[in-house]
Amino acid sequence: MSTVTTTASNRWTLVSGGVATLIFGIAVVFWPGLTTLVLIYQFSAFALIVGVINLINGLGTVGFSDSWFLSVILGAFEVGVGVYLLRHTAVKFSTFIVLVGFTLIASGIIDAVEAYFSEVLSNRNRAISYLCGLAGLVAGIIILFAKAKNGVAFVWLLGLYAIVVGTLQVASLSERATLK
Numbered sequence: 001m002s003t004v005t006t007t008a009s010n011r012w013t014l015v016s017g018g019v020a021t022l023i024f025g026i027a028v029v030f031w032p033g034l035t036t037l038v039l040i041y042q043f044s045a046f047a048l049i050v051g052v053i054n055l056i057n058g059l060g061t062v063g064f065s066d067s068w069f070l071s072v073i074l075g076a077f078e079v080g081v082g083v084y085l086l087r088h089t090a091v092k093f094s095t096f097i098v099l100v101g102f103t104l105i106a107s108g109i110i111d112a113v114e115a116y117f118s119e120v121l122s123n124r125n126r127a128i129s130y131l132c133g134l135a136g137l138v139a140g141i142i143i144l145f146a147k148a149k150n151g152v153a154f155v156w157l158l159g160l161y162a163i164v165v166g167t168l169q170v171a172s173l174s175e176r177a178t179l180k
Contacts, residue, residue: 015170016053017049017050017057017169018166018167018168018170018172018173019166019170020166021162021165021166022166022167022170023166024042024043024162025160025161025162025163025166026159026163027042028042028155028162029155029156029160036093036151039096039155040091040096041086041089043096043100044081044082044085044086045082046082046162047079047081047082047103048078048086051074051075051076051077051078051079051080051081052075052079054072054074054075055071055072055079057071057075058070058071058072058073058075065118066117067113067114067117070110070113070114071110071114073110074107074110077106078107081099081102081103084099085099093151097143097144097146098144100140100143100154101140101141101143101144102140102144103140104137104139104140104143104161105140105141105144106140107133108132108133108134108135108136108137108139108140109133109137110133111129111133111136112129112130112133112134112137115129115130115133124172125172128169128171129172131168132165132169135161135164139157142157143157143158
């Protein structure tokens with residue numbers, strides 16, 4: 001999820017996104033008997049929720065942030081992935097891995113770019129945004145190169161990524177600067 005700073009009225013979007021990411025991670029890690037179909041449904045719901053949150057967050061910062069369009073692009077991409085997976089639940093596991101990998105890479109790059117260009121982030125929150133971006137980029141690349149036969153490792157990596165990033169996103173809100 002994008003960690004760009006928003007107005008106080010959009011603060012709930014950041015909390016919601018962090019909590020959604022954390023809940024998704026916990027569900028994936030602590031539900032060891034996942035079937036591919038259940039995992040596709042979980043990731044689809046996660047992508048849709050976080051995508052809508054990023055769209056709202058991006059549109060809510062028009063005029064306040066020069067990088068608002070990055071959240072909108074990421075949100076549209078995440079919603080597109082979520083809708084595609086819900087409509088194509090019989091997708092091959094290898095295709096699912098590619099979609100998840102690209103989603104995490106896109107999120108990681110946009111988090112890092114927004115942190116770099118943000119004028120209102122404290123140094124602590126800028127560092128957290130960079131960490132979230134780096135985590136998304138690394139997890140996405142590892143997932144892209146994972147073989148479909150390593151399904152359990154894929155699920156664990158995806159879940160641990162979501163737990164770490166969700167926790168960081170929620171923790172960053174305690175000192176998040178607001179726009180004037």
